[in-house]
Amino acid sequence: MHDVRPVDPRVKFKRVVLKLSGEVLRGGKTGDAIDGATLERICRQVKAIHDLGVEMAVVIGGGNIFRGVLGEKRGVDRTTGDYMGMLATVINGMAIMDCLEKLGVTTRVQSAIPMNQVAEPFILRRAVRHLEKGRVVIFVAGTGNPYFSTDTTAALRASEIHAEVIMKATKVDGIYDKDPKKYPDAVKYEQISFIDALRQRLNVMDSTAFSLCLDNNIPIIVFDLNDPQAILKAVTGERVGTLVQG
Secondary structure (H helix, E strand, O other), rough: OOOOOOOOOOOOOOOOEEEEEEEHOOOOOOOOOOOHHHHHHHHHHHHHHOOOEEEEEEEEEEOOOOOOHHHHHHOOOOOHHHHHHHHHHHHHHHHHHHHHHHOOEEEEEEEEEOOOOOEEEEEEEEHHHHHHHHOOOOOOOOOOOOOOOHHHHHHHHHHHHOOEEEEEOOOOOOOOOOOOOOOOOOOEEEEEHHHHOOOOHEEEEEEHHHHHHHHHOOOOOEEEEEOOOHHHHOOOOOOOOOOEEO
16 A cells, blocks of 8 residues: 555645646747746646645647647648657656656656657556656657647546546636637636537637547636646635636
């Protein structure tokens, strides 16, 4: 038997998947694909939640380095471009791993594409065991298949590990009926159903990811990563961002 980590009584969700887009790692001023200060800020938020006893998995995108869907515009075949994007997520995952471990958080990277020198292969039972032992698990290389987004990866992994919620970090403080950066009269949803979000074609997650969450009854909290307390509020059940559920 392993030692069970104490869980802070304020915690509402004990096992979560944090979905980060690759773009959140990009430096605003420096323009670097991975900005050191931004990376550390995100990892400190992850550590704060981990320290509450929450079992945390992270799914990271690769858009700051290469977006597969844009590959065709650059003359790259879609399938090849998607694999390039998957490899970009491995770079980001290793950066998060390195930063978290420097902060004293034990971490494991699991890749959907075998690359034994840099990451474990994705093995479900091993991933769950890591979570139970208090390690942060970072899932990289998407699903290992082209034509699937990292949003779908987050929905798939959350379903597999029986996560209680997906926390999707974005650059806005929730879901709006239209782009709040373009339209000052945009209305924010405090809560919305999967069906309504799909019907209104709200650009939150792709339809495959939504369908997985709907079928497996996994709620999604969409919040602004720039709010340093947002993840903490979400995990402890405070109202933050937009809640999407069945």
